Amino acid sequence: MRTEIASVDEAAAPPPADWAQTRSRVYAAGLAAALAAVERPLAEADGHTLAEPLTPRTDLPAFPTSSVDGWAVRGAGPWRVTGRVLAGHSAAPLTEDGTTVEIATGAMVPAGASAVLRVEESTRTPAGLIEGVARATPEWRLPGEEASAGEELLPAGTPVDPAVIGLAASCGHDMLRVRRQPRAALLVFGDELLTTGPPGAGRVRDALGPAVPGWLRRYGCQVRPADVVGPVADTLPAHVAALRGALDGADLVCTTGGTMHGPVDHLHPTLAALGADYVVNTVAVRPGFPMLLARLVGTDGRTRFVAGLPGNPQSAIVALVSLVAPLLAGLVGRPLPVLPQATLAEPVAGRGDHTHLALVRLDRVAGTAHPVRHVGSAMLRGLSAADGFAVIRPGSTGAVGDRVPVVPLPLLPGERAS
Incomplete structure (x- = not known):
């Protein structure tokens, strides 16, 4: 899937891109730069994305499993008790008609059993024999009833949540092959911003620095407190230094403000100085149209992205759902989300x-x-x-x-x- 990219050196104000087409374009850019697959223990896999299909290592269940407490019987009753089988233990076969073993829910049904009689539907005679009428429907789960060994249960690109982790464990997995979680950073631009206390005297409180990392984590990113920097001084050298530093450790750097071409809007010149290309530059959406997504390829050959969020808070969140969400879906190999x-x-x-x-x-x-x-x-x-x-x-x-x-x-x- 090819993504059309425009150079930052081209015209500063191209026609805004269609919003729906932007989602597809940004997703394609992320998919083309999908993050490497890594092995993670089940306990550390929550929030990741499957990098390969999930398949069982054995049939599920792997052996005939009793679904009730009762008696595994052979032939017609009454039955003579020859033993007991509990969950977690292998069962010796029943070799003679008229014999039975006590069996627990989840235990392995012994070979030779013709039925499992529920304990509540059985009686014991004074001579110690078991009597009762087994139901016509088998009271055990057959091997492969849930899944066969090697069967694809979930495709690559499935988000890993507790339900997926439990299924993987039942399939016999200790590790999962998943896409590495994206590392994200945030640069807050604007000399007019306060980081503490109430707004006043021409200055406003920064609402995006505290909030955007939480949104990014909800999209599956890793964001450390040290990865949030700002307010960055409204000078071009300060912007270049801050963005260069953030890109060293991040797959995605979000910036707030500076996406237009005003006297202290330095994001576009900064991207040009660092050799970035635009994936999209302004989007025909309200609120939030002066948003952008650029990409840079480092000396290590790895692609990094810069999402320029507008400075107005709600506009910035519009940019997150419009640009960042589809980009991250592509980076971790998930399908582009279908909108409800x-x-x-x-x-x-x-x-x-x-x-x-x-x-x-x-x-x-x-x-x-x-x-x-x-x-x-x-x-x-x-x-x-x-x-x-x-x-x-x-x-x-x-x-x-x-x-x-x-x-x-x-x-x-x-x-x-x-």
């Missing part, structure tokens, strides 16, 4: 030739999307009450009853939407 659909419960305005990503709260029982308030590009109040963004396509508006795609906000690895 919901029915609009209230009208949503269009944004002309731009895609409108409108914050909504979902009623998952009714399957409806409800727009939230306080959704200006500089606001985060609406985001805190939202489940995702309704997608209103260019040249359209969202009417009540319309079915629209929804870009969900990310969950922690292992979480699933209710």
